[in-house]
Amino acid sequence: MDGLRRTFLRAAGGTLTLAIATAAGLVRTGLARADGWNQSAFESKALADALKNIGAANLIESKDIVITAPDIAENGAVVPVAVTSKIPDTQSISILAEKNPFPLAASFDITSGMEGYVSTRLKMGQTANVRAVVKAGGKFYTAVKEVKITIGGCG
Amino acid sequence: MAEPMKIRATLKGDVADVRILMLHPMETGQRKDAKGEIVPVHFIKNVVVMHNGKIVLDAQWSQAISRNPFLGIHVKGAKAGDKISVKWTDNKGETRTDETTVAAPS
Numbered sequence: 001m002d003g004l005r006r007t008f009l010r011a012a013g014g015t016l017t018l019a020i021a022t023a024a025g026l027v028r029t030g031l032a033r034a035d036g037w038n039q040s041a042f043e044s045k046a047l048a049d050a051l052k053n054i055g056a057a058n059l060i061e062s063k064d065i066v067i068t069a070p071d072i073a074e075n076g077a078v079v080p081v082a083v084t085s086k087i088p089d090t091q092s093i094s095i096l097a098e099k100n101p102f103p104l105a106a107s108f109d110i111t112s113g114m115e116g117y118v119s120t121r122l123k124m125g126q127t128a129n130v131r132a133v134v135k136a137g138g139k140f141y142t143a144v145k146e147v148k149i150t151i152g153g154c155g
Numbered sequence: 156m157a158e159p160m161k162i163r164a165t166l167k168g169d170v171a172d173v174r175i176l177m178l179h180p181m182e183t184g185q186r187k188d189a190k191g192e193i194v195p196v197h198f199i200k201n202v203v204v205m206h207n208g209k210i211v212l213d214a215q216w217s218q219a220i221s222r223n224p225f226l227g228i229h230v231k232g233a234k235a236g237d238k239i240s241v242k243w244t245d246n247k248g249e250t251r252t253d254e255t256t257v258a259a260p261s
Contacts, residue, residue: 036201036213036215037200037201037215038215042215042217077221077222078221078222079221080225082227097219100219101185102217102218102219104217104219105216105217105219105220106214106215106216106217106219106220107214107215108212108213108214108215109212109213109214109215110212111210111211111212111213112231113206113209113210113211113230113231113232114204114211114212114228114229114230114231115170115228115229115230115231117227117228117229118212118214118226118227118228119225119226119227119228120220120221120224120225120226120227121220121221121224121225122219122220122221123181123183123218123219123220123221124219
């Protein structure tokens with residue numbers, strides 16, 4: 001009898017611990033959102049997960065997105081990448097290096113106070129497609145450009 | 156204390172061409188030092204650009220942005236003398252804010 005009760009209590013304790021852990025997890029997620037950093041997207045290791053976690057579904061290939069990057073970059077530690085979106089009401093531009101350990105490199109929330117243009121420099125581990133994802137009017141548009149890397153820049 | 160940024164804002168028509176250079180190691184957490192120990196991850200997570208006190212860009216970055224990050228944007232409806240301020244926050248909670256004024260084209 002005693003043994004049975006102990007088993008029951010242990011099981012109940014286990015559930016309780018799990019519940020607390022879940023609650024703590026939820027709190028952390030809430031904080032991550034509050035500080036404006038999409039943790040789940042930035043920590044995605046697969047390209048498909050990264051795209052899903054920035055909310056990008058039904059991607060539409062668009063010629064109105066121009067990715068300016070070198071065809072061949074000698075140094076993967078510094079790859080200049082600029083993205084221009086001519087799509088009206090561009091709300092955000094995300095840049096992904098498809099074969100990096102964490103593909104999502106940056107996400108820019110664009111307001112009406114600026115043009116749909118961002119320029120930065122990325123690290124790329126190896127030759128890969130640089131993908132731009134543009135959110136405009138609730139839809140997601142995309143374009144890619146391959147950049148060949150001579151020396152990787154993730155080490 | 157983090158090093159100051161270099162910000163340049165030049166007017167082209169009614170658009171300010173803003174170029175920002177931040178000084179930050181942007182460690183990926185994957186690099187090893189001379190002793191073979193992993194250098195802890197340390198990178199800028201958020202960058203906010205304001206034009207006369209109004210947010211124009213809110214960016215989220217990963218450790219894949221290069222060391223000493225560069226950011227270039229075009230701010231619409233700008234005039235010479237307007238204020239452009241930039242604030243970054245890194246994963247250790249360190250932050251830095253710098254400001255410049257839009258220069259007339261030379």
